[in-house]
Amino acid sequence: MTASCSRATLALAALVAAACASTRPPASAPPVPPAPAAVAAPAPAASNGHLRAGIVSVRVTGQDWNWRAPWEKQAPWTRTVTGLVVPGRKILLASTAFGNHLLVEAQKLGSEARTVGRVELVDQEGPLALVAVDDPAFWEGLEPLPLADRAPGEGDVTILRWQRSGLLDAFPGTLRQVRSGRHGLSQTSLLTLEIGTSTDGLGESEVVIAKGRVAGLVTGRTGDAYGALAAPVLAQFLEGAARGDWRSFARAGLAWQDLTNPALRESLGLRPGETGIRLTRVARHGSAGGVLKPGDLVLEMGGAKLDPTGYYEHPLYGRMLFALLFSDGRRPGETMPVKVLRDGERLDLQLPLRAMRPEQDRVPPYVFGRGPDYVVVGGLVFEELTRPYLGAWGDWARRAPPRILVAIDREPEDAGEEPKRIVLLSSVLPDAVNLGYQELRDLIVERVNGRAVGSLADLRQAFAAPQGGFHVVDFVAGQGAARAVLDAAEAQAAAARLQQAYGVERLDSAAP
Amino acid sequence: MKRAVAVLALGLVSPLAAQVPAPGNGVAASVVHVQVFRSAFDWSQPWRQEGVTGASGSGFFIAGGRIVTNAHVIADARQILVRRPDQANPYVAALEAVGNDCDLAVLRVADPEFAKGLRPLAFGSLPRSGTRVNTFGFPLGGQDVSSTAGIVSRVESRGYVHSGADAHLVVQTDAAINPGNSGGPVIQDGRVVGVAFQGFPGADNMGFFIPVPIVRHFLKNLEDGRYDGFPDSGLDTTPLLSPAYRRERGLPGGRSGVVVDRVAPGGTADGVLKPGDVLLSIERQAIANDGTIRLGDARVTFEHAMDMLQVGATVRFTAWRDGKELVLQASARRIARYDRNRNQYGVAPDYVVYAGLVFMRLETELLKTLGRGWPQSASRDLVWHQLFREAEQPAEADREVIVLTRVLRHAVNSQMALSLPVAVEKINDRPVRSLADVVEAFASNRERFHRLEFERDGGIEALDRAKAETAHPEILKQYAIPHDRKL
Numbered sequence: 001m002t003a004s005c006s007r008a009t010l011a012l013a014a015l016v017a018a019a020c021a022s023t024r025p026p027a028s029a030p031p032v033p034p035a036p037a038a039v040a041a042p043a044p045a046a047s048n049g050h051l052r053a054g055i056v057s058v059r060v061t062g063q064d065w066n067w068r069a070p071w072e073k074q075a076p077w078t079r080t081v082t083g084l085v086v087p088g089r090k091i092l093l094a095s096t097a098f099g100n101h102l103l104v105e106a107q108k109l110g111s112e113a114r115t116v117g118r119v120e121l122v123d124q125e126g127p128l129a130l131v132a133v134d135d136p137a138f139w140e141g142l143e144p145l146p147l148a149d150r151a152p153g154e155g156d157v158t159i160l161r162w163q164r165s166g167l168l169d170a171f172p173g174t175l176r177q178v179r180s181g182r183h184g185l186s187q188t189s190l191l192t193l194e195i196g197t198s199t200d201g202l203g204e205s206e207v208v209i210a211k212g213r214v215a216g217l218v219t220g221r222t223g224d225a226y227g228a229l230a231a232p233v234l235a236q237f238l239e240g241a242a243r244g245d246w247r248s249f250a251r252a253g254l255a256w257q258d259l260t261n262p263a264l265r266e267s268l269g270l271r272p273g274e275t276g277i278r279l280t281r282v283a284r285h286g287s288a289g290g291v292l293k294p295g296d297l298v299l300e301m302g303g304a305k306l307d308p309t310g311y312y313e314h315p316l317y318g319r320m321l322f323a324l325l326f327s328d329g330r331r332p333g334e335t336m337p338v339k340v341l342r343d344g345e346r347l348d349l350q351l352p353l354r355a356m357r358p359e360q361d362r363v364p365p366y367v368f369g370r371g372p373d374y375v376v377v378g379g380l381v382f383e384e385l386t387r388p389y390l391g392a393w394g395d396w397a398r399r400a401p402p403r404i405l406v407a408i409d410r411e412p413e414d415a416g417e418e419p420k421r422i423v424l425l426s427s428v429l430p431d432a433v434n435l436g437y438q439e440l441r442d443l444i445v446e447r448v449n450g451r452a453v454g455s456l457a458d459l460r461q462a463f464a465a466p467q468g469g470f471h472v473v474d475f476v477a478g479q480g481a482a483r484a485v486l487d488a489a490e491a492q493a494a495a496a497r498l499q500q501a502y503g504v505e506r507l508d509s510a511a512p
Numbered sequence: 513m514k515r516a517v518a519v520l521a522l523g524l525v526s527p528l529a530a531q532v533p534a535p536g537n538g539v540a541a542s543v544v545h546v547q548v549f550r551s552a553f554d555w556s557q558p559w560r561q562e563g564v565t566g567a568s569g570s571g572f573f574i575a576g577g578r579i580v581t582n583a584h585v586i587a588d589a590r591q592i593l594v595r596r597p598d599q600a601n602p603y604v605a606a607l608e609a610v611g612n613d614c615d616l617a618v619l620r621v622a623d624p625e626f627a628k629g630l631r632p633l634a635f636g637s638l639p640r641s642g643t644r645v646n647t648f649g650f651p652l653g654g655q656d657v658s659s660t661a662g663i664v665s666r667v668e669s670r671g672y673v674h675s676g677a678d679a680h681l682v683v684q685t686d687a688a689i690n691p692g693n694s695g696g697p698v699i700q701d702g703r704v705v706g707v708a709f710q711g712f713p714g715a716d717n718m719g720f721f722i723p724v725p726i727v728r729h730f731l732k733n734l735e736d737g738r739y740d741g742f743p744d745s746g747l748d749t750t751p752l753l754s755p756a757y758r759r760e761r762g763l764p765g766g767r768s769g770v771v772v773d774r775v776a777p778g779g780t781a782d783g784v785l786k787p788g789d790v791l792l793s794i795e796r797q798a799i800a801n802d803g804t805i806r807l808g809d810a811r812v813t814f815e816h817a818m819d820m821l822q823v824g825a826t827v828r829f830t831a832w833r834d835g836k837e838l839v840l841q842a843s844a845r846r847i848a849r850y851d852r853n854r855n856q857y858g859v860a861p862d863y864v865v866y867a868g869l870v871f872m873r874l875e876t877e878l879l880k881t882l883g884r885g886w887p888q889s890a891s892r893d894l895v896w897h898q899l900f901r902e903a904e905q906p907a908e909a910d911r912e913v914i915v916l917t918r919v920l921r922h923a924v925n926s927q928m929a930l931s932l933p934v935a936v937e938k939i940n941d942r943p944v945r946s947l948a949d950v951v952e953a954f955a956s957n958r959e960r961f962h963r964l965e966f967e968r969d970g971g972i973e974a975l976d977r978a979k980a981e982t983a984h985p986e987i988l989k990q991y992a993i994p995h996d997r998k999l
Contacts, residue, residue, distance in 0.1 A: 436753030
């Protein structure tokens with residue numbers, strides 16, 4: 001169990017990374033000349049000039065919704081992201097700044113001018129974004145940098161970043177290891193460079209150069225090192241984008257336990273020398289959904305033998321976690337062979353590789369490009385639980401109400417084709433209609449007017465059918481408050497009053 | 513939590529803490545200093561006790577040659593010494609009874625010399641807000657009995673931090689109540705109206721005492737030589753502050769009460785009240801829409817009326833159900849399983865060790881070993897069992913949960929990959945619902961492996977039975993565990 005992919009933990013890391021990125025002060029470190037290694041590589045390695053020609057700055061202005069007052073937006077933000085010039089007059093960026101963006105402006109070295117760009121493709125599972133700039137003048141003097149065709153071995157790298165002053169900063173770093181990792185808000189394991197550097201405040205797509213080629217893009221800090229998406233991941237995204245059929249990276253959707261205990265392996269019927277892992281959860285919409293089952297012992301994946309902790313021997317990079325097999329060199333739509341021991345039988349199965357959409361998680365890991373779904377009835381504000389909602393608690397895994405944490409981690413994630421959502425009474429807009437309930441907040445709703453509620457759509461239907469002139473909202477037991485009752489006619493009459501008193505333009509996000 | 517009470521206030525002498533002449537002469541002479549040497553049990557290594565620490569508090573002499581003090585003063589005591597303010601030598605005292613749920617204890621000194629010339633204090637009644645009271649005790653910073661004067665600020669129901677799971681009537685006063693005051697009497701008109709017991713760390717001029725109705729309940733209950741605690745209504749209720757909810761329940765204008773949301777199995781109201789009932793009165797006292805009843809000048813939760821009954825007494829409710837008022841009677845009952853929500857004192861924890869695997873029962877005291885933030889930091893399975901299961905699965909309310917708390921590393925078990933503590937579901941295919949089940953499941957197995965199944969994502973594990981049998985005594989010896997179980 002130690003190695004199971006705990007969603008809570010990983011999401012936490014992701015949120016921390018995002019928070020760091022948006023609150024970072026402007027860079028103040030003096031520019032450091034590029035390390036000699038960066039320019040002394042053999043042809044067709046980029047020269048110093050090439051480096052300058054291949055890196056731009058992208059200023060992103062955006063605005064997030066206020067998940068605690070879902071009819072509102074928060075204050076707008078601006079983030080400056082380092083961009084990599086790629087073929088086809090596009091800019092590649094590894095950043096979570098895209099999704100709730102309003103304006104994207106590109107700037108190149110030696111020019112104060114900002115040119116408006118278009119976001120062509122965003123995939124938070126990278127996180128990766130492709131920005132097009134239509135003005136041909138912008139591209140004068142710019143040239144794509146060569147991507148490394150594989151992750152480099154250990155050694156020195158140079159990290160390049162744009163400064164506000166319009167200068168290119170270069171920092172020395174050390175590639176500590178190549179491993180499988182997650183970036184930003186992504187739930188997918190991708191090929192990752194772990195880079196040590198004494199520089200602070202990285203994580204907005206700074207470009208990692210090794211042997212004169214682009215080795216990766218920095219996405220954030222993990223522990224005392226930075227993580228970067230490795231060049232093969234970037235290449236995979238660019239190829240898909242060029243084909244016009246990008247469907248994200250394939251994802252395993254598994255939780256497992258290690259089989260390090262020899263007595264356990266033997267009791268499960270593994271032969272001497274035979275190793276693997278035991279599955280404890282299989283996500284319905286992941287690549288293993290419908291094929292693998294909890295309790296399966298996975299012995300091989302993609303032709304590679306798994307060790308008792310789920311690692312395999314990568315032909316280029318050594319020991320890697322099996323989750324990487326789903327994304328490394330493979331695409332959704334392909335299949336991957338897997339060998340399992342199930343009920344004493346050794347089975348050869350094929351996994352249809354699939355990407356997972358955020359809506360396929362019971363608690364969507366991110367929501368971009370739209371505001372929260374909400375319904376306000378009689379001043380009671382209802383929302384579906386999402387990670388951005390949890391984000392309002394900051395370190396939510398330690399601060400959110402225990403019953404909500406239990407619902408997230410313990411209850412079946414996706415029992416049906418459409419995952420059941422956790423619907424919350426988020427807060428109450430005090431009014432005569434809801435006297436006695438003003439202080440209710442963050443309560444999981446079980447039923448409304450006698451109907452079970454597994455989504456806001458259910459809730460809307462249930463509110464359409466009051467019981468004897470009353471709306472009866474029942475909460476999941478053990479949260480303190482058990483039930484709230486509203487007079488249905490009063491609730492309707494209060495609508496305009498509430499809209500005016502609290503500045504709510506629409507009481508239902510689905511209303512026209 | 514155990515120490516929260518002692519953290520009371522750090523400012524030693526507040527302006528109010530000046531010595532004042534004791535109204536009701538001679539009260540001070542009946543106040544005793546209580547010195548304790550304690551050794552608590554270690555819930556993370558249940559076979560051992562923690563080192564000896566000292567503590568001190570106050571107490572007072574009452575009729576029958578007894579001394580009243582706080583339960584938290586004598587918690588985990590191995591030796592209790594009491595000293596009269598007019599004498600130098602302490603006397604050894606025995607613990608006669610303790611009520612951890614109301615933070616009270618009774619001590620007795622065997623030596624007849626101790627009580628000579630000592631005047632027992634008499635009890636008064638619940639003091640009213642705004643009246644003056646004096647506290648007596650041995651707060652930090654001196655040897656002599658100290659008295660402070662203050663005013664009764666308010667009377668209300670509040671959590672008792674010593675048990676961590678009980679709420680009873682308390683009186684708030686601005687008389688200084690500092691560490692060491694615990695267990696000392698609060699006096700009005702020469703009579704005891706309460707026992708000083710807790711404060712708010714950081715809040716000035718806010719001390720709390722246990723008022724006389726709670727003290728009397730405790731002493732009355734001891735008359736048969738056994739302490740039974742307070743009865744539990746077993747009710748979860750919602751206030752009826754919403755006019756819409758009152759109409760929905762069909763409650764006539766002018767009537768008030770609270771809606772019953774849940775009736776705990778085994779509680780007083782089990783089989784008598786139902787979810788959806790509006791509880792109108794308890795013991796002939798009308799319940800307001802905010803759930804309070806009248807108590808003198810104050811309003812306190814209706815649960816106080818339950819507190820005034822002894823276990824086994826008959827309680828009278830009236831309730832509004834289906835458009836009618838019903839008069840209902842029930843026998844006051846205590847819910848024993850709620851002890852697992854209380855802080856534990858003076859009781860060695862139960863456990864079983866087998867081949868280095870340590871099994872214990874899930875209870876608050878065990879979860880506290882994970883730190884104060886356990887409701888967020890413990891595994892969600894354990895949190896669900898401890899905090900939410902009863903409400904969701906009342907039929908299994910009394911079910912015990914057995915937890916694998918730690919693995920004492922030895923070659924036989926060191927390669928297990930476990931995230932601890934974890935709830936045990938089955939051992940050798942037997943459902944595990946008690947520590948006795950753990951013993952039985954291992955002892956009766958004849959297969960080559962012992963197989964353990966944990967709840968939900970906890971996975972499974974196995975032990976080679978022959979190797980485990982050999983390793984078991986070795987591990988006990990290596991880790992200095994005198995007994996492999998305490999049941």
